[in-house]
Amino acid sequence: MAKDFEVQVLEDVTIRFAGDSGDGMQLTGSQFSNTTALFGNDLSTLPDYPAEIRAPAGTLYGVSGFQLHFSSLEISTPGDSPDVLVAMNPAALKVNLKDIKPGATIVVNENAFDPKNLKLAHYESNPLEDNSLAGFNVIMVPLSKQTAAALEGLQLSMKDIERTKNFFALGLMYWLFDRPLEPTLAWIEQKFKKKQIYLEANQKALTAGYYYGENTEIFMTRYHVKPAKLEKGSYRSISGNEAVALGFVAASYKAGIPLFLGSYPITPASEILQELSNFKNFGVKTFQAEDEIAGIASAIGASFAGNLAVTTTSGPGLALKSEAIGLAVMTELPLVIVDVQRGGPSTGLPTKTEQSDLLQAMYGRNGESPVPILAASTPSDCFDMAFEACRIAVKYMTPVFLLSEGYLANGSEPWKIPDVDSLPEIPVNYWKDKETYNIYARDENLSRPWAIPGTPGLEHRIGGLEKAHIYGTVSYVPENHEFMVRMRDAKVKKIQDEIPDLVVAGDQDADLLIAAWGGTYGSVTEAVGNLRKKGHKVAQVHFKYIHPFPKNTKEVLTKFKQILVPERNLGQLSKLLKSAFLVDVIEFNKIQGSPFKSSEIENKIISLIGGENVN
């Protein structure tokens, strides 16, 4: 018999699942996200996992987490501090306790709090017993034992039983937040259709978790978060890396030429390669090269031969590709270079997010080597910007950077599925005419003809040596060199003519403008929204095009008394803005491998315009 529980309606909830890297927390989190998306909430996720694949069980450095924020309103961040923490072991509790809200609910697997695990987590006494968690709503669940009981009768090893306890925890959370089990039951059915025993075990554990909530009195309240009123349309949940992959396939379709990806696996960009390798029936060619350099070099070769060529990497890989990017600049071939940024320098923090490769993209090559730079602002925006990067590359015959970052790449949110016909066309006109043909002649966009091998009569040579204007033969003539350096620069600047102007959001008459770029969008948007609700005047602009800057950038920047630039580096956009527009900006920098909390930005703004701090 179902008891009558109090149902409390909430506007939004932030929940974090945390456990060993082998506990399946990423899977649990993404299942909760999918179900929540299908339920109609707006949501934003933040997976956070260690660089080690299976760090020793129970250790602090082996803790993997997945946070998601869901709401009946539109939201733009994965949430500052969790309202609910699900901790599968003492290490997960210890690592995550500092992040959660005062009074938050902590659901723990009490069976994991044994002397061995407590010692591994460097707990001197059991936090479940020593009153150190006073002030939190601690819910102790014998997760391991309950899972084992639910699976009694199935021929499973202890190890296998342990591995299904995440589904028990997920079931319990589905009950607590009033979500349906069906989407995950269907997913398990599909995933384990060839392993009947795991199918049964996982479904049983999930259902048992749900009914554990229903039949015990560990929770007195259930929570309900109503569907959000999103813009009308069809939606699906999408991560930034998936969105980049789809953006490329869409661009290839609209351009009418095959997509070629040359890439070398690197965290956190590998999923783009993996995704695209599925799409062979779209004519997508993925070449997993021997190294980063071969990744881009093969893409340049494919571009020369007429494919829509892209390469994907992260910071260290981008460093290796620098020389080849210069070659693409010199040979004026279309190419998109995706940098899914991570913590640097060197190997840095491979699985943590950062936005510190902007200056590498801008300047990280020998000689005067201008490359357009686009930066995605949200996971779903990765689709639009990947498409846009391809369009610009082809139209202007140039390599183009698309900067994403770990947090966008792995994070997901609802994506309003676009109508294929509404996507812009990407005209591709390979040069055919022998009579009027000069390989470095330029059209109205200053771009040169794309004449591909196999076309009779257009045989020509290109390369990294300086090219003679119009004819494209090797030229060491000093004046020609300066002319061509200026020409390549002018061509990239010309893109400014068609990119959208900056749009000032918020209060046009505010004294303070927040100017941000890339993945900082969500935190800034939420902070500005919160402050405006409280009556503060704040304005916001967001840069998705950084090189060249939108045409009205100077006009916008000089309208405000103060400009705050929050970024997760030591002031890279700030430097560019200061040098390009001679404006003063206030830098606000955080370099901790995680996104800004919106409260951090709110408090920074408060410190500038006055008001009361938020927690």
Place this chain on the structure above:
Amino acid sequence: MSTNNVMENVKLTAKDFATNQDVRWCPGCGDYSILAQVQRVSPDLGIPKEKFVWVSGIGCSSRFPYYMNTYGFHSIHGRAPAIATGVKLANPDLSVWVAAGDGDLLSIGGNHFIHACRRNIDMKVILFNNRIYGLTKGQYSPTSEKGKKTKSSPYGSIDFPFLPVNMAVASGATFVARSLDRDPKHLQAMMFRAAAHHGLAFIEVYQNCNIFNDGAYEPLTDKETKADNVVVLEHGKPLIYGKNNEKGIRMDGMNPVVVDLSKGEYSVNDLWIHDEFDENPGRSFVLAHFSDLKDFPTPIGVFRQIQKSTYDGDLFAQLDEVTKLKGKGDLAKLFRSGNTWEVA
């Protein structure tokens, strides 16, 4: 297939493959001969001119594409095999050729070279091996002999050299040959063979740098000494050499032995019979290793030719296969894959 090819029925000549650019190699450079042989054989390969793509890296020999009136790409140091791979995968209908020096292909570009061999990309790789860095003016290269005195090794190089043929064979190249810049006929024959091969064809050309490493191959090219120092590999024929064909190589277990046929102890019937198509790469290694052995001749010719599926062939076969299986991609459907929901 070549459509709209106005040149279709016109027989091209070597001149049609020359560009209007002045060739800027040093007078007397071995590269001239290689260029001449390539231009000579190109009209007879049965490939429309517009389908040739010559890709190079950096170095003296990497200027090669500028002198070929075909499509060409003079790229960056060491990366030619990777760029050529991209060209071939973008359009498998093209005939893709790489021109590379020993520093370019084996030092900075060693990784790309071995992986192109491993994948058996259908392209031709011509190594201009002069055993020296020419364009940087005379430092030792990865094929320079140990002890060599150069500008960067005034007391003698302490590097052991690579044997390029062995690298290619060990990496899985399906056609491996060696020739000499000063033996135009042989070089042309090797070019024809390489062009006809389906898969990665590698030709090591011993090439003289008359400025920084002059005479490196003189014992192999000089009329007086050539016969005693070079053994020409021919399929099904014994390994025989010498001014009067008086010397031969026989195998003693796994070891090659030079024998004198004039003394009556051994005859032609005792000699090693060359088998280009031997699946086992062992004999190719032994042959390539001759240059490390005292008093052994240097083999030229086709070391090895085997048939294996190519990466490019398999790539397109897989695209077709998956398309047959799943149907031609539907973008709208792809957008909607996974769970979707409607907001009214």
